[in-house]
Amino acid sequence: MEVLDLTHRIASNTSGQGLHEITERVVSLVESAGIEAGLCTVFVQHTSASLIIQENADPSARHDLEVWLCRLVAENDPHFTHTAEGPDDMPSHIKSALTATSLAIPIIDGRLGLGTWQGIYLWEHRHRGSSRQLLIHIGT
Amino acid sequence: MEVLDLTHRIASNTSGQGLHEITERVVSLVESAGIEAGLCTVFVQHTSASLIIQENADPSARHDLEVWLCRLVAENDPHFTHTAEGPDDMPSHIKSALTATSLAIPIIDGRLGLGTWQGIYLWEHRHRGSSRQLLIHIGT
Amino acid sequence: MEVLDLTHRIASNTSGQGLHEITERVVSLVESAGIEAGLCTVFVQHTSASLIIQENADPSARHDLEVWLCRLVAENDPHFTHTAEGPDDMPSHIKSALTATSLAIPIIDGRLGLGTWQGIYLWEHRHRGSSRQLLIHIGT
Numbered sequence: 001m002e003v004l005d006l007t008h009r010i011a012s013n014t015s016g017q018g019l020h021e022i023t024e025r026v027v028s029l030v031e032s033a034g035i036e037a038g039l040c041t042v043f044v045q046h047t048s049a050s051l052i053i054q055e056n057a058d059p060s061a062r063h064d065l066e067v068w069l070c071r072l073v074a075e076n077d078p079h080f081t082h083t084a085e086g087p088d089d090m091p092s093h094i095k096s097a098l099t100a101t102s103l104a105i106p107i108i109d110g111r112l113g114l115g116t117w118q119g120i121y122l123w124e125h126r127h128r129g130s131s132r133q134l135l136i137h138i139g140t
Numbered sequence: 141m142e143v144l145d146l147t148h149r150i151a152s153n154t155s156g157q158g159l160h161e162i163t164e165r166v167v168s169l170v171e172s173a174g175i176e177a178g179l180c181t182v183f184v185q186h187t188s189a190s191l192i193i194q195e196n197a198d199p200s201a202r203h204d205l206e207v208w209l210c211r212l213v214a215e216n217d218p219h220f221t222h223t224a225e226g227p228d229d230m231p232s233h234i235k236s237a238l239t240a241t242s243l244a245i246p247i248i249d250g251r252l253g254l255g256t257w258q259g260i261y262l263w264e265h266r267h268r269g270s271s272r273q274l275l276i277h278i279g280t
Numbered sequence: 281m282e283v284l285d286l287t288h289r290i291a292s293n294t295s296g297q298g299l300h301e302i303t304e305r306v307v308s309l310v311e312s313a314g315i316e317a318g319l320c321t322v323f324v325q326h327t328s329a330s331l332i333i334q335e336n337a338d339p340s341a342r343h344d345l346e347v348w349l350c351r352l353v354a355e356n357d358p359h360f361t362h363t364a365e366g367p368d369d370m371p372s373h374i375k376s377a378l379t380a381t382s383l384a385i386p387i388i389d390g391r392l393g394l395g396t397w398q399g400i401y402l403w404e405h406r407h408r409g410s411s412r413q414l415l416i417h418i419g420t
Contacts, residue, residue, distance in 0.1 A: 045395030106277035115185030137386035200362035246417035255325030
């Protein structure tokens with residue numbers, strides 16, 4: 001059994017824009033902690049990727065979500081001045097601002113308290129994926 | 141006095157789209173915990189309903205918020221492919237993604253640290269309400 | 281060294297719409313706590329200002345973010361009914377709803393776990409700034 005109240009580091013490689021599931025990795029850390037009740041917090045250390053809890057059943061929901069957000073936050077907006085890193089740079093910051101940098105999920109009955117249809121996803125907003133760093137805190 | 145560091149389950153029945161206040165239920169759980177300082181986390185176990193802290197005084201603010209979001213995330217978007225459950229299915233996932241699945245509110249001087257004009261609301265995004273499950277963690 | 285598991289109050293004066301950095305004040309409280317691993321939660325006690333973690337390097341990213349959000353949530357929307365406090369009243373509630381009221385950041389190796397390019401900002405949505413109240417909880 002691991003020491004409680006620890007902060008873990010994990011990395012997740014993304015292959016491009018879209019939702020990358022990390023549910024199993026978070027569930028595994030919570031199970032290792034061996035606590036009955038508590039709180040698990042997931043944090044992404046980037047401003048061009050974010051976190052989201054979404055439907056884990058039908059991939060079409062995640063696809064439509066990605067398409068909708070890309071249409072709301074269009075590339076090549078003539079108002080953008082922060083364009084040095086390419087057309088997906090500023091949209092990725094805006095998408096991060098509209099979604100979550102941290103997620104807090106209670107632990108109940110020794111398990112991560114996700115609903116039946118909820119999965120945890122790292123949302124990559126850059127065209128070219130990269131290695132994204134996450135922190136996961138588990139406390140009582 | 142209840143045992144500290146507990147995760148509570150509550151259910152909230154929603155009658156349809158819009159903000160349903162849950163402030164008093166959360167305040168009551170925090171008061172029962174009897175702690176001077178700590179953290180209260182509210183989590184919704186669904187991907188078609190979300191959480192929001194908003195103005196608790198004038199109902200017109202909540203009404204305008206609902207109308208604005210329904211116009212931003214229109215039903216019957218021709219780009220949607222995830223339509224099996226009806227025209228409000230995909231918009232409800234998008235609205236959840238743009239708002240919060242978890243809220244963390246510090247406890248200070250023995251009370252939930254909401255500002256004077258802040259209330260906690262469960263935001264139902266489906267036309268037909270249902271019984272929504274929430275988890276509430278209170279820790280030090 | 282301060283007592284652990286404390287909730288702190290800080291105030292931040294904003295001079296008008298936009299992102300006001302509070303990173304150093306949060307880092308300082310975490311360092312004073314003297315804990316190796318834990319969780320820091322920042323909460324804003326208002327519904328017309330919010331919190332965001334964004335790029336701390338190039339100010340143009342924050343400028344473009346502000347411009348983009350002001351265009352998405354336009355003032356003088358004919359659908360608004362909550363207009364007693366002026367044209368920036370309802371847009372400020374909507375902008376708060378689309379961003380964050382609370383942020384949870386793990387503490388790791390005795391330091392606040394921000395990524396290299398991440399800063400913590402109080403986002404003022406009213407034209408006229410004011411004194412904004414924040415709560416900061418630090419726990420293990």
